[in-house]
Amino acid sequence: MLAPMRLYTLSKRHFVLVFVVFFICFGLTVFIGIAGPSVIESTAVTATLSNLKIRPFKLNSKPLSTYNQQLWLTCMIQLDQPDESSFKTNVTITVKIRGVEENGSSSFIKKQVYNRTRMLNCAQKCAEIIVVHLGYLTYTQYEVIVGFEDLNKLMYPIKNVNFTWKTYNPSFSQVEIWFRFVFVVLTFMVTCLFAHSLRKFSMRDWGIEQKWMSILLPLLLLYNDPFFPLSFLVNSWxxxxLDDLFQSVFLCALLLFWLCVYHGIRVQGERKCLTFYFPKFFIVGLLWLACVTLGIWQTVNELHDPTYQFRVDTGNFQGMKIFFLVVATVYILYLLFLIVRACSELRNMPYVDLRLKFLTALTFVVLVISIVILYLPEFLSFYGLLNFYLYTLAFVYSPSKNALYESQLKDNPAFSMLNDSDDDVIYGSDYEEMPLQNGQAIRAKYKEESDSD
Incomplete structure (x- = not known):
């Protein structure tokens, strides 16, 4: 006896209501992101032409707190060039960083001069160059001394050199803390309710979606990161x-969930580890390994060198990028193959086609919204999207209150027929009013057999 799902009892009106509630909840997170404070706070510093003779440039940040989270210093060189001209050239930058304590004392970080070569790409205007990035803040203020080699040898005269300090907005950091805290509480409640709804059913009787939800919901709790406030209490990387690790584990588990469900829904009975799980874990594991390796490599290098940028300074970054795109392409093709095959083989099977249609429709909506979010500065919306996606799946995959009683009646046809009145046999019962066409066909079949007897 498989544990039933609330999905089987929903009518078309209920499905529409589920999607409406999902969009309302997600729209609320988008509204909070739009109405809330900006993510990045910027402070511009301009060096005029007369100051270019002074070497190096000494730049002081504003007073900082742990709510600023990270610090960037960027540079944009303005040239007196024609609008139609464009060129690329290498510029060598020397950087020294001094940290200022709360008591006013200062000390050089690492006590060394960092030398980096950056590509200056100028079309109608020159592209912005990232000079320094600090992943966490250990001082209340920073003084950066920036020097350029052969800057006056450019093919066009220099008008200005614009520096910009960028940090996270402290108001946004406070909103993010509360935002994550609310989702941690909600996820914990949803996880407990989902586990409570399945307590009367043996784990062997759970469907593959229900088994995976019991894994994804705890991982979603980690994705929301209950340890996030430590970032503002401890000056450490x-x-x-830890936050990046939790996010990568959850996202890869979600990718693995899609593969296993679309394949496992066709494979009844025992799913062998070697033929069923190993190819999926191998593909998703490569994606996770690439992400984690790149993240650890960037963090370690930035700790030793604040001027490090993995996109510019890693010689193997292009190779890692190509590797990631190849594995991602294999994953997408494999997933599409499983979806097409599942839909073609199971479209006429009772209840199974409903599970496929609902998961495919909701996942497609989430993927489309995710692509749109990538081009918008709504940082918090993606957290809300994934949380409400899992909440919706947990709702439809959890058994209803009377699921155990109804499943026992369905598994006992004799008991089911004893409860049918004569009017039900002649005129039909309310069960035939159910929204699932497949359910009507099965019910009608049982009634024909009972009438023939």
């Missing part, structure tokens, strides 16, 4: 690394 560890809380940020």
């Amino acid at each position: 560890f809380p940020g690394m």
Whole structure:
């Protein structure tokens, strides 16, 4: 006896209501992101032409707190060039960083001069160059001394050199803390309710979706990161690394969930580890390994060198990028193959086609919204999207209150027929009013057999 799902009892009106509630909840997170404070706070510093003779440029950040989270210093060189001209050239930058304590004392970080070569790409205007990035803040203020080699040898005269300090907005950091805290509480409640609804059923009787939800919901709790406030209490890189690790594990588990469900829904009975799980874990594991390796490599190098950028300074970054795109392409093709095959083989099977249609429709909506979010500065919306996606799946995959009683009646046809009145046999019962066409066909079949007897 498989544990039933609430999905089987929903009518078309209920399905519409589920999607409406999903969009309302997600729209609320988008509204909070739009109405809330900006993510990045910027402070511009301009060096005029007369100051270019002074070497190096000494730049002081504003007073900082742990709510600023990270610090960037960027540079944009303005040239007196024609609008139609464009060129690329290498510029060598020397950087020294001094940290200022709360008592006013200062000390150089690492006590060394960092030398980096950056590509200056100028079309109608020159592209912005990232000079320094600090992943966590250990001082209340920073003084950066920036020097350029051969800057006056450019093919066009220099008008200005614009520097910009960028940090996270402290108001946004406070909103993010509360935002994550609310989702941690909601996820914990949803996880407990989902586990409570399945307590009367043996784990062997759970459907593959229900088994995976019992894994994804605890991982979603980690994705929301209950340890996130430690980033503002401890001056260390560890809380940020832990947050990145939790996110990568959850996202890869979600990718694995799609593969296993679309394949497992066709495979009844025992699913062998070697033929069923190993190819999926191998593909998703490569994606996870690439993401984690790149993240650890960036963090370790930035700790030793604040001027490090993995996109520019890693010689193997292009190779890693190609590797990731190849594995991602294999994953997408494999997933599409499983979806097409599942839909073609199971479209006429009772209840199974409903599970396929609902999961495919909701996942497609989430993927489309995710692509749109990538081009929008709504940082918090993606957290809300994934949380409400899992909440919706947990709702439809959990058994209803009377699921155990109804499943026992369905598994006992004799008991089911004893409860049918004569009017039900002649005129039909309310069961035939159910929204699932497949359910009507099965019910009608049982009634024909009972009438023939």
